[in-house]
Amino acid sequence: MSSFSKKIISWQKINGRNNLPWQTKSPYHVWISEIMLQQTQVKTVIPYFHKFINSFPSVRFLAKSNLDDVLAHWSGLGYYNRAKNIYLSSKIILEKHNGSIPDNYHELLDLPGIGESTAGAIMSLAFDKSGVILDGNVKRVLLRNSGNKSPVNLSKTQKDLKKFATELLPKENFNSYSQGIMDLGSLICTPTNPECGKCPVKRKCVSFDLGLQNVIPFKKSKNQIKEKSIKWILISSKDKVLLKRNDTKGIWQNLWLFPNENNFNQKKLSFLEKKETLPSMTHNLSHRKLSISIEKYFLKDKDKLSIDRRGYIWVNKTESVKMGVPKPVKTILENHL
Numbered sequence: 001m002s003s004f005s006k007k008i009i010s011w012q013k014i015n016g017r018n019n020l021p022w023q024t025k026s027p028y029h030v031w032i033s034e035i036m037l038q039q040t041q042v043k044t045v046i047p048y049f050h051k052f053i054n055s056f057p058s059v060r061f062l063a064k065s066n067l068d069d070v071l072a073h074w075s076g077l078g079y080y081n082r083a084k085n086i087y088l089s090s091k092i093i094l095e096k097h098n099g100s101i102p103d104n105y106h107e108l109l110d111l112p113g114i115g116e117s118t119a120g121a122i123m124s125l126a127f128d129k130s131g132v133i134l135d136g137n138v139k140r141v142l143l144r145n146s147g148n149k150s151p152v153n154l155s156k157t158q159k160d161l162k163k164f165a166t167e168l169l170p171k172e173n174f175n176s177y178s179q180g181i182m183d184l185g186s187l188i189c190t191p192t193n194p195e196c197g198k199c200p201v202k203r204k205c206v207s208f209d210l211g212l213q214n215v216i217p218f219k220k221s222k223n224q225i226k227e228k229s230i231k232w233i234l235i236s237s238k239d240k241v242l243l244k245r246n247d248t249k250g251i252w253q254n255l256w257l258f259p260n261e262n263n264f265n266q267k268k269l270s271f272l273e274k275k276e277t278l279p280s281m282t283h284n285l286s287h288r289k290l291s292i293s294i295e296k297y298f299l300k301d302k303d304k305l306s307i308d309r310r311g312y313i314w315v316n317k318t319e320s321v322k323m324g325v326p327k328p329v330k331t332i333l334e335n336h337l
């Protein structure tokens, strides 16, 4: 076993995070948490995880639910494809694996939404078997420790990292090692101002030795973030508001949004009483900045508006909480309904 992994394992047992809500030895809990933790921080995930497990306590329960319900539990967490993949995977796990999360790396990789790092995480954290995790925290620790200045977003760097991470794997205690290296990245080897004095692997850390902690990980400049403007139409009638299911491909596919100008032409809009223009808002995604403007309309009798019932729904505030809606829609509903 490498001295690196020995030190990480000993450190984790005393200083690591050992009370996270998914550290229950349930492979189902580990799987759900690992999908939620893709691109999302632990503190954000915790309340979503509790709510999700309360409503879907097992694979069987999840597979027998419906996608709308799953998306509603994901509302506000972002990257909604993850929810769709969890739902699809639960059906496969029920049919092919009798409801048990497979403890085989290749069978895990066959499930929608599970890539190499997530499969490695499930193998080690759920089954205490060998598995390489390469999330953002782990990559930072490994790059700094080895003094690797290659841009982290290059595929060659990813390949080198995988090789290095595999070489460092212990022969046992896979769970503590994987949790430990993630904890080290999250608690000590932080993106800025790492606390190297407290680090269990500082003795052989190239960045600590050469003072490169704030240079590594090196990033190639990102592509410019694109801007997109969205114009929503908020139609309210008494305590209800009209939502439309988004059937176009993209980040918000299958979620409920407000209708837009393409759904309601001027003729239809003239039939409504315009109330106000709501304050515009921006919503930042990793690759895009959305500028959102909202026109609010009022309608005395909602049944007078001709809509395709299959794609639209009238909901009040309580009902809207149970819908799968993205964060900006949730914010608008909370503030203007």
Ligand code: SF4
Binding pocket: 141, 144, 145, 188, 189, 190, 194, 195, 196, 199, 200, 201, 202, 205, 206, 207, 208, 213
């Ligand atoms: S010594 Fe510092 S830079 Fe090196 S791995 Fe530890 S915390 Fe990170």
